[in-house]
Amino acid sequence: MFSCFRKSLFGSLVVGALASVSLSAAFTAPALADTASFVRSLWPDAQRAGVRQQIFEAAFSGYAPIPKVTELTKSQPEFTQTVQQYVDKRVTAAQAAKGSAMRQEWAQTLGRVQQTYGVQPEVVLAIWGMETNYGGYMGGNNTIHALATLTQNNYRTEFFRSELITALKILNEGHIAPKSMTGSWAGAMGHTQFMPSSFMRYAIDFNGDGRKDIWNSIPDALGSTGNYLKSFGWRPGETWGYEVRLPQNFDFARARDMNKASISTWRQMGITRVSGRDFPRAGDEARLYMPAGARGPAFLLLPNFEVIKRYNNSDSYALAVGHLADRIIGGGAFATAWPQGDFALTKAQRAEVQTLLNRRGFDVGSPDGVVGPKTRAAVMAFQTRAGLLPDGHVSGTLLEALRR
Numbered sequence: 001m002f003s004c005f006r007k008s009l010f011g012s013l014v015v016g017a018l019a020s021v022s023l024s025a026a027f028t029a030p031a032l033a034d035t036a037s038f039v040r041s042l043w044p045d046a047q048r049a050g051v052r053q054q055i056f057e058a059a060f061s062g063y064a065p066i067p068k069v070t071e072l073t074k075s076q077p078e079f080t081q082t083v084q085q086y087v088d089k090r091v092t093a094a095q096a097a098k099g100s101a102m103r104q105e106w107a108q109t110l111g112r113v114q115q116t117y118g119v120q121p122e123v124v125l126a127i128w129g130m131e132t133n134y135g136g137y138m139g140g141n142n143t144i145h146a147l148a149t150l151t152q153n154n155y156r157t158e159f160f161r162s163e164l165i166t167a168l169k170i171l172n173e174g175h176i177a178p179k180s181m182t183g184s185w186a187g188a189m190g191h192t193q194f195m196p197s198s199f200m201r202y203a204i205d206f207n208g209d210g211r212k213d214i215w216n217s218i219p220d221a222l223g224s225t226g227n228y229l230k231s232f233g234w235r236p237g238e239t240w241g242y243e244v245r246l247p248q249n250f251d252f253a254r255a256r257d258m259n260k261a262s263i264s265t266w267r268q269m270g271i272t273r274v275s276g277r278d279f280p281r282a283g284d285e286a287r288l289y290m291p292a293g294a295r296g297p298a299f300l301l302l303p304n305f306e307v308i309k310r311y312n313n314s315d316s317y318a319l320a321v322g323h324l325a326d327r328i329i330g331g332g333a334f335a336t337a338w339p340q341g342d343f344a345l346t347k348a349q350r351a352e353v354q355t356l357l358n359r360r361g362f363d364v365g366s367p368d369g370v371v372g373p374k375t376r377a378a379v380m381a382f383q384t385r386a387g388l389l390p391d392g393h394v395s396g397t398l399l400e401a402l403r404r
Helices: 011-022 028-050 052-059 067-074 083-090 094-107 106-118 122-131 143-152 157-170 196-201 219-230 254-260 263-268 303-308 315-328 347-359 372-384 396-403
Strands: 240-244 260-263 285-289 296-299
Touching: 028 052, 028 122, 028 143, 052 157, 067 196, 083 094, 094 106, 094 122, 094 315, 106 219, 122 219, 122 240, 122 303, 122 315, 143 157, 157 196, 196 219, 240 285, 254 372, 260 263, 260 303, 263 396, 347 372, 347 396, 372 396
Parallel strands: none
Antiparallel strands: 240 296, 260 285, 285 296
């Protein structure tokens, strides 16, 4: 069965891969040949990238498509947590206490990170805590094999093939051994979960041993995270945002149209910090964020919030990082309680909101489940007519009101 492959450039590699695949009931006989051809097809790109044959063979030793990774590409559930659920699950007293302990343990390294890159220790720690529970779980997948599985399955092929070749280059440079390069099912690696392309751009040798080892060297991982944030414009000495209080009769429509404005402008509209302290820089540009509508906590978000989002392009993620950072240095829970009884909407439910708004005469166009400016304007108009607070917040509470 395997004799036709033993004469190939990577005979032993491919035979090992096929033997491994044959043990899995998830793949048929034709898939075995496909795997051999797939591995061979990668070599020209790897060779052009400077990867040595010895490294390539070691990286693919025993390779077989990983069934769990294949499964995850086909069955990723729709994300339907509220921001409250997301934050409460990730920012706990235990996580904050562990972050505080890590701050003491790694004070010297974190001080060097701040001095070199201008990023506060608590922010680096919060990302570390969010990504891997301070190194407690960094993912157990062989990174090369996971990326190869995604590429072979034609899942975002161009992106993951590029990440795969880049991961091979990392091995070729000697930063980590093939079997020690582990991470998430989608290829994120190390203590602070860098994709291979991010590793190549932003990873640094912070402990001076000649390798960029974000898997085993905490200084390298924390320094690399500081370098990453600085590269995207982190503003030293500034925070991510402020929890704020809105005045009575706040002009939600004007706030929606403004999007971003200076702190002084928001202050003129009656917004104040919940702490009672003044804003330190009136000229800072900020945007108003009400993740649970006007009944829940509200925030003015600063430029550093957008930098955190370069790590994970999600307001929920960045809010959790910022809040955890504050808790690590002694901050408390949000001053305003989350509203009770609300729930997040699926795409189908968001489309239902749009359908019900259309039926009531508020034009949102064709229902598509995507909440844009036109939908939010219609929501505010409905809320005003219904005697509700016109904050434009789309959630379970709004859907129930429309159904009634």
